[in-house]
Amino acid sequence: MYDNPGTRPGMQGMPPLNPQSQQNPFGNAFYTAGPGLIRTGLGAYGEKFFGSSSEFMQSNISRYFSNPQYYFQVNDQYVKNKLKVVLFPFLHRGHWTRISEPVAGRLSYKPPIYDINAPDLYIPLMSFGTYVVLAGFTLGLLGKFSPEALSMQFTRGLIGWVLQFVLLKGLLYSMGSGEAPLLDMFSYGGYAFTGISLAIFGRILWRYSYYFLMPWMCLCMGVFLVKTMKRVLFTEMRTYEKHSSRHHYLLLLMAVAQFPLFFWLGSIGGA
Incomplete structure (x- = not known):
């Protein structure tokens, strides 16, 4: 009677009902x-x-880490002034604290090109390269040059740099703080090669000058590191107690440790 048996009168044109709905x-x-x-x-x-x-x-x-590019923002004026501070810290009449500036709501420090007290990696790396070159030249003068001997001296320099880094980092931990960026400590440890290179160069020019230059460079590096570590502890870590005798002894131990380290690195070809 209907074309669609599922529809009823009056419901044509309406969609079928879904029982679940x-x-x-x-x-x-x-x-x-x-x-x-x-x-x-x-x-x-x-x-x-x-x-x-x-x-x-x-x-x-x-x-704990810093942007490596920060440590290479240097110019000729900075390098010249920084070498004076490292090699002759007694003549440094300015302060030892770093210049801070707010960056993105956090406290940051100005790069080396604007702050003489900022650490850099340019001088340590150049000094290390100079140390290797002078070591090779000294081996040649002693008649002991060979690729193996130069490679051994290069390895000794790397080991000495790592030992210096461990010494500085261990000093901070022993004083109750080790939060300084690793590249800062690596940079401070590498400044030792400036004095060592100068002493080796003096020995090439005049053999006996080495016995005066090397102790002087050890003393200058010790003073530089003591001043620097005091600043790191007091202004950055804020854990340095001004009248703590224990801290003073540890800083003195760090300065004294420069003497055997320098003479070990400066011993080239048994000379």
Whole structure:
């Protein structure tokens, strides 16, 4: 009687009813909104979690590591003045503290080109290269030059640099603070090669000058490191007690340790 047996009079043109939609009229709404809420919630939580993790990692990385480019922002004037401070610390009449500046809401320090007391890696690396070249030249004068001997001297220099780094870092830990950036300590340890290179060069010009220059360079490096470590502890770490005799003894021990280290690095070819 009707073309479609599933329709009744008066209901033509209307969509067929779904029994499930009649039983749960809110099901489709919750089904549609549920994944959106889950995605939004998980996305917000994930962004917060990974964002906080990223900030945590950046703060801790910057706490112990610094941007390497910072240590190479130097010019001729800085190098000349820094060498005077390292080789003749008694003549340094200015302060030993670094110049700070706020950057992105955090306290930072000006690069070496603007601050004579900032550490750099240019002078230590150039001094280390000069040390290796002078060591090779000395081996040649002694008739003991060979690639193996020069390689041994190069390795000795690297070991001495690492020992100096460990000494400075251990000093900070023993005083209750070791938060200084690693590249800062690596830079301070590398300044030793400036004095060692000068003493070796003096021995090439006049053999007996070595016995005067090397002790003087040891003394100057000891004074430079004591002044620098005091500044690091007092102004940066804020754990240095001005009247702590224990701290004074540790700083004195660090200065005395420069003598055997310098003479060991300056001993080339058994000379």
